Amino acid sequence: MQIPIETETLANGLRVTYSEDHVAPLVAVNLWYHVGSANEREGRTGFAHLFEHMLFQGSANVEANEHFELVQRAGGTLNGSTWLDRTNYFETVPSNQLALALWLEADRMGSLLPAMTQQKLDTQRDVVKNERRWSVDNQPYGTWWERLPALTFPPTHPYHHSLIGSMEHLSEASLEDVAEFFATWYTPDNAVLTIAGDFDPIEARALVREYFGAIPRNPSPPGRPDFAVPARFDHTMREVVDDDVQLPRAIVAMRIPPAGSEAWYAASVAGAVLGMRKGSRLYRKLVREQQIGADASAYTFDLTKGADLLVVDVTANGDVTSDRLEDAVHTELDVFARDGVSDPEVARALALIETDFVSSLQSAQDRADTLSKYATYFGDPALVNEQPSRYQRVTAAEVTAFAKEWCTRDNRATLLYVPRVAAVEAAA
Template sequence: MANPATAQAATSETAAPDAAQTARAAAARGAGFEVVEHRLGNGLRVVLSEDHLTPVAAVCLWYDVGSRHERPGRTGLAHLFEHLMFQGSANVPGNGHFSLVQNAGGSLNGTTSFERTNYFETMPAHQLELALWLEADRMGSLLAALDQESLDNQRDVVKNERRQRYDNVPYGTAWERLVAMVFPEGHPYHHMPIGSMADLDAASLADCQEFFRTYYAPNNAVLSVVGDIDPERTLAWVEKYFGTIPAHDAKPVPRDGSAPGPVGAGREEVVEADVPSRAVMAAYRLPHDGTREADAADLALTVLGSGESSRLHNRLVRRDRLAVVAGFGMMRLAQAPSVGWLDVKASGDASVAAMRAAADEEIARFVAEGPTPEEMERAQAQIEREWLDRLATVGGRADELCRYAVLFGDPKLAVTAVDRALSVTAEEVRAVAARYLVPDNRAVLTYEPTAVADEADEAEEADEAGAAAAVRDEGEM
């Protein structure tokens, strides 16, 4: 959700964990958090987890709708509707949702991905009831306030977001291009959640009303509440505010997201653009999230391209000095093959052929040899640390509980997810690399600059683009 007034507050939960957060993470590692699930009569799944270390509570609401649920000609609706949910409801007009939460000392935001849309607040514990009422109010009464003016306003906001994040920045459409190459025309993951300008312009008020009625129903959502809560009182509030919202049973069956087999050889595109330097990017189809193979693939990409100790960074940046950025990340997807993204940006006048050959050589060596014991230990420690960081905050844990409930049916899997990754062997990592990190299972995108950038701008923009690549694994807007 692009709202500058909330950007700082919404990211405060991602800061380095303090002692209390570390204690929470340690408890999570030992399965010390109790997770209790309930279901209301209208189908809303409710997940509660007590944590009394600090007097805060997080509310997270995941709707089982993302860009994969959109139909051709109406791409971008899921993300557009995320914005509309902050535009006002019957009882909270305009920007009232922001004002009420922030004036109560809380933070909030929302995001959209291929597979879900989520909304979240982190509040002082004594303001929990307010957050629950606000979420229930817009679930139950947003249509009463949705009008053409609101739609036009937020349509313009989303179009501007597309310009700022995709169309008018160096390499901004790279990920969009690669996704479209990995998933063929007609596939539900072929387009990005941001949507196209033409489809955003074509969205009507009737389209948005139908979208809300279809997907914004309690039986298509999971609500998690984590923190300094009284479970019995919290459940009573949830029943009071959400319990009267009617279910909706006309949700269409999503289109099949499977994509069997490799991407195929020859999926390549060259882009001439006003970018700081040459670049080589590639996208690979990987195993579905939730599988042991996906954990093995994550470990493989961590060894190859995560951080300054990775093989690609050591080879292309440190040793050969061909690149200023050399990374490999993974976007986990549950209802389609996950996607691995190789991102290499040139140093000086290094050629595309040299960067590509060096990267291919390192990947081939990894496929042949697999990770060393030291690399496995480092990669598993990094993944464990990332998992602990997510569960170290009440907001992060609420989000993970929703994720595992919506995508995999069981919120408690969030507590044991890291154990599965830590049990993967080096041979499994090598095997998954040998199966998936091969030339006929990738789409390749190369950039050739049309203008020479200032050297200082070149280094700065390349670093920024590399950082952006590192966070694309969630596919969020």
């Protein structure tokens, strides 16, 4: 399966990817800014996620929330999301509405600041605080998203602090702080635009140049943070969380090579062997056979700078204690690190990875997002076409070597959630 790809870079630095197909009369517009929580300054965390909200609050020619109204009235869908090192905004619209989607994205890239007000900042700051209460503070196990990075990356590392940021920092943020963050990072030379689906390439290129071409680049591009960390933990780490949860949960992270590196593909396959779906090793051993876990999974974080994480996540079954759960997870990882994997396990993992990869390219928006990812992180959207063959070169011997080097006890960090009534026992 080869995805058709054409690219261009405008004079202002905006990188554009075009992927044309006419399967359905829909076109996806996907805009990635190479900025996330990792780019926030000390004492000013939470800005990247705040801007995911602020960019829907109007620009010079668009009223607050009108972006949603215009796209939905045209029969389209839209949203945005924030991650550690990127923020993206996306629309899927009928083919004849491509100009609308591009104009809306260009208007907020080029003229958000004149429409930014203290009232909008205060309102969206409260929205983010409520989001934190709902998704983190009052959600069972909700703090794991901030506890795991804090446990696995040192305090000065860009990945250490949480994605949603500090509510104290957000409360202290001024309109000038927020405007500076936008002017620094939300510029065409720090963005990747992808158009995928049913469109005329000549018309699309003309629209991109018309709407985005005059937006100025950042005259003083910011420096990137230092992501360097030791390759391994080289010591065990453990945090016990006394929480209002019904069942213990063990989350074990191993530091591994960064996503996209040569050694990472074996790590990705290892994650699939360990915990991809119900035929995986951990699910078979811990859920079906030993009945220690109610669920078990494993996955990589797909971090492309410094180091990635391979994460094993198991929730206890019934009255299984936190100690028993933790011991069982580490025992299975010990076996994995000692004995490695079999050819059938790797064959199964590769088949699942390929199926998921192909599925992720089926819709125009998913394809656009994947192309934006490879253009942003690796500088070349065409790398998407090399992924199936790159995975197929991974052998059981390589995965076994990875397990022996990277999955030992001295490269594990454990985050253990314990029901509040049992916390004293687990911490003893």
